[in-house]
Amino acid sequence: MMENKENIGDSLNSKESDKGTPLLECGGCLPSPGPAADQHIPVEDHSIVFFDLETTGLDNCCCFIQLSAAYMEKTFNVYMVPRTPIVKGASAVTGFTVRRHKLYLHRRPVQTKTHRDCLVSFLAFLRALDRPLLAGHNIKRFDCPILARVLEEFQLNEEFKLLVSGFLDTLILSKDLLQNTGIKSFKQENLVKELLKKSYPAHNALEDVKALQDLYSALRPTPAQITSHLFTLDHMESHTSLQPLVEGKVISKTTAQKLARLGFNFEKMKRSHLQNPSEGLRQFLEPLKEELKNSMFTKTVDKICDFFKIEP
DSSP states (O other): OOTTGGGOOGGGGGOBOTTSSBSOTTSSOOOOOOOOTTSOOOGGGSOEEEEEEEESOSSTTOOEEEEEEEETTEEEEEEOOOSSOOOHHHHHHHOEEEETTEEEETTEEOOOOOHHHHHHHHHHHHHTTSSOEEEETTIIIIIHHHHHHHHHHTTOHHHHHHHOOEEEEHHHHHHHHTTTSOOOOOOHHHHHHHHHOOOOOOSSHHHHHHHHHHHHHHHOOOHHHHHTTEEOHHHHHHHHHTHHHHHTTSSOHHHHHHHHHTTOOHHHHHHHHHHOTTTHHHHHTGGGGGTSOHHHHHHHHHHHHHHHHHOO
């Protein structure tokens, strides 16, 4: 964990238009939204694995150097030589350096695996735990997007989805549970110091996950509190895909969260518009009506349609 990581429709297919012509002008079907992110995950039935990445930097394109996980007394820990240089600040915090294609931790060489072998080993670790939840600190904004990108690169994302029930970000959870306690910093290292009255060698992924497991036990969240903060890889991928609309000020961050939670992503929205420019997107996004006022829904759909008209 880096020092500043915490600071970083089936029924539509048969409908017809008001003019009596088929709704779909291309002979295809409107795409269906993905699985809703708020689908019920019975947390009592799943073990919780705590995981963390150490990376070459803090940007979305950085590579991970260390992947660690812990479930009770079981631990997982692998290192890999990164494919991009380690930024100076990250090296100073984590102690990782690369010389002549070899990885060193505090000047001592460590055994490494390829990125693919690392992921395959991680999947094997998860497979033995019967679809656990994965928990980590600030993973929604940092670790998960990096992990998802690499899983997709090696075509392991679909297998990963079968092995994991969902994600829990303990940074968001702790802010909810400790909002009136006077705690000012929700960095993991500070929470461990405040709640557990101890320190640990932070910025080493294995030590981070061990400490986080102890911290989570001290937080003692209820199943309802856990469930309210769960998200899936599908939700995260959908939300990431919607960022061009957020950056273009077509939709707000809140609307992007609602769309992702309902299972909508950029490509499916674009496809529904291309298949029927007049009504396809409006009907595809019908479930969003329950989340927005009618006037806001109409305005949102119109702005997205205008975006797709000029988007190459």
